[in-house]
Amino acid sequence: MQKTAYACFCTDIIHDGHRNILREAKKYGRVVAGVLCDREMVRYNRFPTVSLEDRIAMLEAEPDVDEAIVQDTIFYDRIVETLHPDFIVHGDNWRGGPESAIRQNVLDALHKSGGELIEVPYTFNPSIKKIDERVREKLTMPEFRRGRLKKLLALVPIVKTIEVTNGLTGLLAEKTVVEHAGGLDQFDAMWISSLCDSTAKGKPDIELVDMSSRLRTIDDVMDVTTKPIILDADTGGLIEHFVYHVHTLERMGVSAVIVEDKTGLKKNSLFGTEVEQTQDTMEHFSEKIRAAKDAQRTDDFMIIARIESLILEKGLEDALARAEAYVHAGADAIMIHSRKKEPNEVFAFADAFKKVHSDTPLVAVPTSYSSVTEAELIAHGINIVIYANQLTRSAFPAMERTAKSILSHHRAKEIDAELMPFKEIIRLIDDI
Ligand code: SPV
Ligand code: MG
Numbered sequence: 001m002q003k004t005a006y007a008c009f010c011t012d013i014i015h016d017g018h019r020n021i022l023r024e025a026k027k028y029g030r031v032v033a034g035v036l037c038d039r040e041m042v043r044y045n046r047f048p049t050v051s052l053e054d055r056i057a058m059l060e061a062e063p064d065v066d067e068a069i070v071q072d073t074i075f076y077d078r079i080v081e082t083l084h085p086d087f088i089v090h091g092d093n094w095r096g097g098p099e100s101a102i103r104q105n106v107l108d109a110l111h112k113s114g115g116e117l118i119e120v121p122y123t124f125n126p127s128i129k130k131i132d133e134r135v136r137e138k139l140t141m142p143e144f145r146r147g148r149l150k151k152l153l154a155l156v157p158i159v160k161t162i163e164v165t166n167g168l169t170g171l172l173a174e175k176t177v178v179e180h181a182g183g184l185d186q187f188d189a190m191w192i193s194s195l196c197d198s199t200a201k202g203k204p205d206i207e208l209v210d211m212s213s214r215l216r217t218i219d220d221v222m223d224v225t226t227k228p229i230i231l232d233a234d235t236g237g238l239i240e241h242f243v244y245h246v247h248t249l250e251r252m253g254v255s256a257v258i259v260e261d262k263t264g265l266k267k268n269s270l271f272g273t274e275v276e277q278t279q280d281t282m283e284h285f286s287e288k289i290r291a292a293k294d295a296q297r298t299d300d301f302m303i304i305a306r307i308e309s310l311i312l313e314k315g316l317e318d319a320l321a322r323a324e325a326y327v328h329a330g331a332d333a334i335m336i337h338s339r340k341k342e343p344n345e346v347f348a349f350a351d352a353f354k355k356v357h358s359d360t361p362l363v364a365v366p367t368s369y370s371s372v373t374e375a376e377l378i379a380h381g382i383n384i385v386i387y388a389n390q391l392t393r394s395a396f397p398a399m400e401r402t403a404k405s406i407l408s409h410h411r412a413k414e415i416d417a418e419l420m421p422f423k424e425i426i427r428l429i430d431d432i
Contacts, residue, residue, distance in 0.1 A: 003029030005118070006085035008071045010036040012050045014058055015131045017091065017123035022064040024120045025089040033059040034071035034079060039155040044074045044177075044184050046226060047148055049138050074102060074184065080109040087115060093122035098179040136430075139226035142253025147300030148228040149255035152188050153361055158374050159384040161189040161230060162391065165200045169391050170221035171428040189255070189384070190225065192218055194232045195268055196392045205268040207234045211245055218252060224430070228255035230304075230386070235262050235280070239288050243295035246303070256302035258335050258363070259292075261285040261322065269311045270367065272339050279312050282322050286329035293330035304363060305331035310338045310345050316352070323353050327360055333384070335363035343372040347380045354381035 005025035009018060025031045035055045041048050048055065052070065059068040071079050076088065088110060094103045103117075110117055138144055152159050164170045170190060177186045195205040197217050203209050218229060231249060236242035236259035249257055260269070263280040271277070280288075285305070292303045305326035309319035323334050334357075336349045343366065350362055361383035366372045377385055405415035 003086040004032055004083065005029050005087040005089055006032045006034060006079065006083060007089040008034030008036060008076070008079070009055075009059060010041055010045045012048055012055065012135055013131055014062060015128050016125065017128050019062070019064070020123050021089055021091060021120050022062055024118065025087070026064045028087045028089070028118065030066045031064055032083060032085065033062070033065045033068045035059060035068055036074065037070050037072045040072065040074045042152060042155050042188075044186070046136075047139055047144075047151075049135060049144060075105045076102070077105065077109050080106075080113050080115065084113055085115055087118050089118045089120060091122040092119040098177045098184050101179040101184060136226065140222065140253075142251065145222075145226060145228060145253045146250065146255055146298060149189060149230065149302060150300060152228065153383055156188060157378050158382060159188045160185075160374065161191045161384060161386045162187045163193045163196050163386075163388050164190045164221050164225075165193070165196045165217065165392065167220045167224045168425075168428070170225040172391065174225040174227055175428055187227065189228045189230060190221060191386045191388055192221065192229060192231045193388050193392075194234050195270075196389050197232075199392060205266075207237070207266050211237075211241075211248075215248065215252070218249075218254060222253065229253075230256045230258060230384075232388075233257045233259050235260055235266050236288055236292070239291045242288060243291050246292045246295045246301070247297065250296065250298055250301045255300070256304055256332070257292075258304040258306050259288065260306035260308055260335075260337075261326075262308055269308060269337050270339055272311050273313055277308075277312060279308055279314065282325045285322075286325050289326055289329040289331050302332040303330070304333040304335055305329075306335040306337060306363075308337060310336065310340075310349070316345065316348055319349055320352055323349075324356075327357055331360075333361035333363055335365070337365055339368045341368055343369040343376065346372075346382075347376075350380040350382055 005028040007021050007025050011018065022031060035052065038048055038052055056068045059065050088106055094100060106117055149159065162173045164173050173187050173190045177184055192214065197214060198205045198209045201209055218231065221229065231254050233245065246257065261280045262277055264278045267275045267277050289303060289305055296303065307319050307322050309315065309322060319336065326334060334353065336346055338346045346364055353362065362381055363384040363386060364377055364382045365386045365388045367388055374385060402415050406412050
């Protein structure tokens with residue numbers, strides 16, 4: 001009986017490197033090509049720029065492919081159990097880094113089934129590099145990245161979002177992958193926080209850093225990343241101004257804007273009732289949401305209404321009534337904020353809200369209730385989790401310690417051992 005050689009592809013374009021793998025597979029028998037499904041591609045690699053159907057057709061058109069099938073998990077157990085391939089063929093570039101977890105999974109699965117892993121030396125040439133760069137370039141374009149948050153919401157159990165304030169933190173959000181409990185994890189989206197953006201400029205978080213400056217930050221992040229961006233737009237300012245900002249953000253390729261129902265001089269929510277803060281009226285804020293939805297030009301963009309009732313201790317009923325009004329005004333999602341140490345009030349809100357609006361996404365920002373797990377948030381119907389300021393809070397004490405050490409020792413030697421060599425930092429930076 002003819003043997004089966006299987007190779008899985010997680011790509012939008014077939015280039016010489018892939019053809020080399022297929023040619024090698026052909027030497028071992030009938031070639032079955034796997035096409036990694038959208039959900040897994042998004043979670044573990046990058047967003048597909050062509051549909052699953054087109055990716056299947058692309059592989060079917062390859063002369064060395066006998067059959068193309070969908071692989072629906074990044075790990076190979078299911079494929080090995082159902083297909084029983086005699087050989088799995090893969091490039092040898094997965095031996096180091098987080099991808100080695102997938103390699104180990106293949107080895108374990110093949111060990112059970114009696115199959116064999118064939119590793120082909122990874123092809124790296126200038127034309128392949130160019131193709132890779134072209135796909136990445138396409139992913140950075142506004143029309144491709146704008147709709148990515150909506151797509152993610154349909155694909156992943158919770159959209160894991162991390163604060164970014166510049167190109168470098170953008171690259172961290174884009175490229176950090178960890179292997180954990182036999183799986184791979186990475187962030188799905190980026191949050192441009194008003195608190196961290198202001199803090200990076202040494203300014204208070206009171207809408208003092210104006211939109212032109214915020215847009216500059218977004219542009220820096222966009223230049224070097226492909227993941228979707230959620231902008232913290234504070235109160236959104238005057239309705240007449242906010243509608244302009246919606247146009248600009250859509251045109252740039254931002255995926256969502258979050259506006260909070262406060263008015264006047266906005267202060268950061270983490271101060272709660274310790275400072276004077278005024279909540280907008282339900283009617284006026286609904287009008288703001290409605291005007292923004294009217295101004296929106298694409299279906300991709302999301303306007304998310306942020307409710308400050310729990311922050312301002314106005315109670316759950318007020319929060320739920322506002323949620324109802326804002327959804328009615330057209331909000332694409334609701335962010336519920338809390339500064340309690342425990343997630344109970346967020347859960348109570350989420351449980352009640354989801355009973356009525358099971359399809360409206362909910363956003364949570366677990367800064368003060370940081371012990372909550374993603375699994376618990378998912379269980380209560382939260383769809384987006386924002387880790388809103390943890391990168392800034394980790395960088396600042398490290399920088400302060402370094403500054404103090406240099407001042408105390410009148411040289412840098414004492415702190416040097418704690419510092420990362422620059423060549424390790426710039427490994428994140430792509431050359432053109
Ligand atoms: C921000 O990150 O700027 C936020 C979240 O708005 S919070 O600081 O908790 O208000
Ligand atoms: Mg903010």
